[in-house]
Amino acid sequence: MAFDGWDFSCPDWADRLRDGRSLVPHLPLDTAAADQAVAIFDRLRLPDVVGQPAMAEAAGDWFRDIIRAAFGSIDPESGQRRVAEIFALVPKKNSKTTNAAAMGLVAMLANRRPNAEMLVVGPTQDVADLCFGQIQGMIEADPDEYLSKRFHVQEHLKRITCRITRAVLRVKTFDMRVMTGTKPVLVILDELHVMASSAFASRVVGQIRGGLLANPESLLVFITTQSDRPPTGVFETELKYARGVRDGVIREDVRMLPVLYEFPEAVQIDERKPWRDPKLWPMVLPNLGRSISIERLVSEYRGAIDRGIEEEARWASQHLNVQIGLALHTDRWVGADYWVAAGKGPASLDELLETSDVCTVGIDGGGLDDLLGAAVIGRHRETRVWRSWAHAWAHPIALTRRPENEDTLRGFERAGHLTICETPTQDVVEVAALVGRIWSAGLLPEKAGVGLDPNGVAAIVDAIAEEDVPDEVIAGVSQGWRLCAAIWGLERKLHDGTFLHDGSPMMAWCVGNARVEPRGNAVLITKQISGKAKIDPLMAVLDAAMLMAANPEAHAPGGRSYLEASGLMVL
Missing domain, CATH: 3.40.50.300 (P-loop containing nucleotide triphosphate hydrolases)
Structure with a gap:
């Protein structure tokens, strides 16, 4: 009341x-x-x-x-x-x-x-x-x-x-x-x-x-x-x-x-981190001069800096209430340092499709207790900046087997970035429908427009075929160190501002979960914590990036816009 x-x-x-x-x-x-x-x-x-x-x-x-x-x-x-x-x-x-x-x-x-x-x-x-x-x-x-x-x-x-x-x-x-x-x-x-x-x-x-x-x-x-x-x-x-x-x-x-x-x-989100200046600290310290002093905090902060960026972020969250955008652990993916600032991309999938001259789709998922992630990267028709949108699906077993993730995944569901499946095939059917929509809009390349891990994807491939998408559009993207080109390429594009994303907290969580492992002269991305951490939507972004790096052209260039193709525009 x-x-x-x-x-x-x-x-x-x-x-x-x-x-x-x-x-x-x-x-x-x-x-x-x-x-x-x-x-x-x-x-x-x-x-x-x-x-x-x-x-x-x-x-x-x-x-x-x-x-x-x-x-x-x-x-x-x-x-x-x-x-x-x-x-x-x-x-x-x-x-x-x-x-x-x-x-x-x-x-x-x-x-x-x-x-x-x-x-x-x-x-x-x-x-x-x-x-x-x-x-x-x-x-x-x-x-x-x-x-x-x-x-x-x-x-x-x-x-x-x-x-x-x-x-x-x-x-x-x-x-x-x-x-x-x-x-x-x-x-x-x-x-x-x-x-x-x-x-x-x-x-x-x-x-x-x-x-x-x-x-x-x-x-x-x-x-x-x-x-x-x-x-x-x-x-x-x-x-x-x-x-x-x-x-x-x-x-x-x-x-x-x-x-x-x-x-x-x-x-808080300024890349220059103005909160590092002790002159601003009194704003958030209501008990200053009683239980705490600036001099003591400065001394502790210097110690946190000496122990690395992860400890600095943790210290700032606890002593200055600076909200951590990503889990910046020491073996993090370099792209994580620029991820939050790049969250200025499309507000919706419709916006992404309407403003792109070509799109690629990445799909990644594991067992039933993992997420199935789908990511769409669109190349802006005027600026040629890559812009991404992502979504994930989870089966109820992912919540019961990993109860520590339930509140997190439910939060992503409420925000509209994740779907909790009600039927065994809902995720596969909806991913295939997503690909079908983009193909019908003329935005996918004739070949290699949808990238996925070639292992264990028969159900997804069959479902996409039912959307009348030609087999040549689907491409297997080798995983592990073979994704190195996408990993390094996306790092650079995040840094120079030519890759933007939708700012989804789900994707920020996945990026924070990712850790990098060196493999000779290459690197690969794995989970920070086995089982608990989920990175499937991030891997989907990398799959889509591998295909977009080939500089593709849409199979129907100059054709109908997405809104026309989907029947949302009446002339």
């Missing part, structure tokens, strides 16, 4: 970051309740710092703004919380876990519901133990001993009980049983990006949301750093939603408050 006057967007967020202003937009909060929650928060003490200073001194205003929004948004008449979810993206060493612990205690002290249940969930046992230790330490650090009298701490159970309301705060590790037997009024998830690597992550988050529905004042809080891998699964889903709310793109039925400390996209 929508609430009058409750607009969670923050369209000027980049200016606010530059100016050091709050990322929480103006909201019609209950100021008395908000002020009371902040007063409780400020009185809590840091248990693991010399002198045990109060949060009033040690905490940043950025988290007070979150506290205000969380506890000042309950309608006094209906009891419903307007800010039902909070997504806070903040770099490491900005007191995320400590603030999560403090927020749990504030919720316990502000709670009026008898026997209420609250959860703070850590991604690992170590993080959960650290969070519980902070909560326990804050209780013990209270100089008036009020908190020790109010709360019963059971360390062995990681449970804290309020002696007045009998409300219980539990600290748990993220797993399938986290929601067993509970309907909480508060759940705080610490480091969602780590949790997202679990095969069951999206289902657990769904269970959490379902459990929270029972209480109108329920609150779900994500406090996380950026992922140290390309975002996938539930983390990618929640981050995209939070960005959409922040930017005002999503406005209907919004109850999530996004607080995202990240550089504007232009700063």
Whole structure:
């Protein structure tokens, strides 16, 4: 439901970051309740710092703004919380876990519901133990001993009980049983990006949301750093939603408050990497001058640079929230360094076909637990720049046999870059239909227009024949080191800007999965991780590139356009 006057967007967020202003937009909060929650928060003490200073001194205003929004948004008449979810993206060493612990205690002290249940969930046992230790330490650090009298701490159970309301705060590790037997009024998830690597992550988050529905004042809080891998699964889903709310793109039925400390996209994807300049770092460090300093970060960053590009990327993701576009491991394909910047190609397959004078198609796939990838490279009829579009198909067994990939592949499916097959032959039939469409449009060469691995492709060849595509159009493309010409050629074209692609996150994932192995004077591309990593769509691009490198001509040059051939244009 929508609430009058409750607009969670923050369209000027980049200016606010530059100016050091709050990322929480103006909201019609209950100021008395908000002020009371902040007063409780400020009185809590840091248990693991010399002198045990109060949060009033040690905490940043950025988290007070979150506290205000969380506890000042309950309608006094209906009891419903307007800010039902909070997504806070903040770099490491900005007191995320400590603030999560403090927020749990504030919720316990502000709670009026008898026997209420609250959860703070850590991604690992170590993080959960650290969070519980902070909560326990804050209780013990209270100089008036009020908190020790109010709360019963059971360390062995990681449970804290309020002696007045009998409300219980539990600290748990993220797993399938986290929601067993509970309907909480508060759940705080610490480091969602780590949790997202679990095969069951999206289902657990769904269970959490379902459990929270029972209480109108329920609150779900994500406090996380950026992922140290390309975002996938539930983390990618929640981050995209939070960005959409922040930017005002999503406005209907919004109850999530996004607080995202990240550089504007232009700063993150610029090839010159302007985020390397420490002068920009204060934009994304809300706790600067308290738990972290620029001098310390600069020293750590220099060490990361010395250990190579992979460590630099990982460091930037964790300490500056720079989103990793590709997994730049040390044995990566050189083309990966230029892949993200080349994502300025066709917005759709229709656009690619309509603007190309010739196309080649690459097809690659393995067993049923692999992907079947198809890629189309079109040569632009005016600039002669190569431009590509790719799609993949997966059978359900690929999700069940590799459950760690399920959330990732489901995300690609939602984005329209991958199809989960409903029948055994759906992938083969649809790939053949794709080839048939391009042949009918007159854009394939008479010979060697469709390239595929000659091993185990009988079903695909037969299906393409049924689309009335001549046998001569299909060509076997030798794999392994024999693809070296395409590998090196595409590297150069990515570097000089004469190869562009559709910017698909699926392809970025596949490129990040690829590793290069030297073979004498040649190289070959293989999977970075056997079984788990998938590179089939990338291999399809290389197959199509091998054929396009022969400088082919379409079999019907100057003929009907794609839109005419497909019946989409009426003259």
